[in-house]
Amino acid sequence: ALPRDLEGRRVVISAGGTREPLDPVRYLGNRSSGRQGYALARVAAHRGAEVVLISAHTADLVEPAGVRVVHVGTAEQLRESVLAESQGADAVVMAAAVADFRPVDLAQHKIKKVDADPAPVKLTRNPDILAELVERRRDGELDTGLIVGFAAETGDPDTPVLDHGRRKLDRKGCDLLVVNTVGDGKAFEMEDNAGWLLSTDGTETPLPHGAKSLLSARLWDAVTRRLGERS
Numbered sequence: 001a002l003p004r005d006l007e008g009r010r011v012v013i014s015a016g017g018t019r020e021p022l023d024p025v026r027y028l029g030n031r032s033s034g035r036q037g038y039a040l041a042r043v044a045a046h047r048g049a050e051v052v053l054i055s056a057h058t059a060d061l062v063e064p065a066g067v068r069v070v071h072v073g074t075a076e077q078l079r080e081s082v083l084a085e086s087q088g089a090d091a092v093v094m095a096a097a098v099a100d101f102r103p104v105d106l107a108q109h110k111i112k113k114v115d116a117d118p119a120p121v122k123l124t125r126n127p128d129i130l131a132e133l134v135e136r137r138r139d140g141e142l143d144t145g146l147i148v149g150f151a152a153e154t155g156d157p158d159t160p161v162l163d164h165g166r167r168k169l170d171r172k173g174c175d176l177l178v179v180n181t182v183g184d185g186k187a188f189e190m191e192d193n194a195g196w197l198l199s200t201d202g203t204e205t206p207l208p209h210g211a212k213s214l215l216s217a218r219l220w221d222a223v224t225r226r227l228g229e230r231s
C-alpha cells in the first residue's frame with residue numbers, strides 16, 4: 001500500500017504544453033504529452049494530498065481521480081492559475097512545458113494564403129513562471145513551501161546532462177530540480193522517464209529509468225522529506 005504521507009498537504013502541479021495562438025485556428029505548441037505531470041498528480045492524490053493540476057494541452061489522458069483540474073491554453077493563462085493556486089501551497093511542481101516565446105500579434109481572422117511572400121512571425125518572450133514563483137517567495141509576496149522545477153536536457157559532449165542541471169538549479173533558484181534526458185526518443189511523449197533529482201541541500205539522486213509514476217513516487221519522497229525537516 002502507498003504511504004499516506006501527503007495527508008494534509010496541498011500541492012499544485014502544472015502539466016502539458018502551452019499553445020500560443022497566431023490566429024483563431026493556429027498556434028505555436030510543443031510535444032509535451034502531460035504524462036509526467038498527470039502521474040505526479042495521481043500519485044500525490046493516492047498519498048493523501050489535496051491536488052490542483054493545472055493542465056495545458058496534453059495527449060488524450062484520463063483526469064486523475066480526486067484531483068481538481070484547471071485547464072489552460074497559453075503561458076500567460078498558466079502563469080495566472082499557477083500564481084493564484086500556489087498561495088499557501090506546500091509544494092508547487094512545474095512539470096509543464098511552457099513556451100519560451102509567443103507571437104507578438106494575434107490575428108483577429110485566419111491568416112490567408114496570399115500570392116505575396118509569407119509575413120515573418122514576430123515573437124516575444126514569455127514570462128518564466130518558475131523564476132517568478134521563486135522571486136515572489138523571496139520577496140515575501142508568496143507563501144509556498146517547496147518549489148520544484150523540471151529541466152529537459154539533451155546534454156552534449158562538453159557538458160553532461162547533470163552539469164546542465166546543476167547550473168539550472170542555481171540559476172532558477174528552486175528547491176528541487178528534476179533533470180531529464182531528452183532527445184533520442186527519450187522522455188517527451190514516452191511512458192518512461194529517467195534522470196536526476198537535484199536538491200539545494202546538495203543531494204543528487206539518480207532517478208533510474210522507469211515508469212513516470214515511479215519517478216513521481218521518488219519526487220514525492222524527496223518533497224515529504226524536505227517538508228518534514230521544516231515542520
Ligand code: C5P
Pocket residue numbers: 075094095096097098099100126127128129130131148149150151152
Ligand atoms: O529553462 P527551462 O525552460 O529549461 O526550465 C524548465 C522549467 O522552468 C520547467 O519547470 C518549466 O515548467 C519552467 N518554465 C516556466 N516558465 C517558462 C519556461 C519554463 O515556469 N516560461
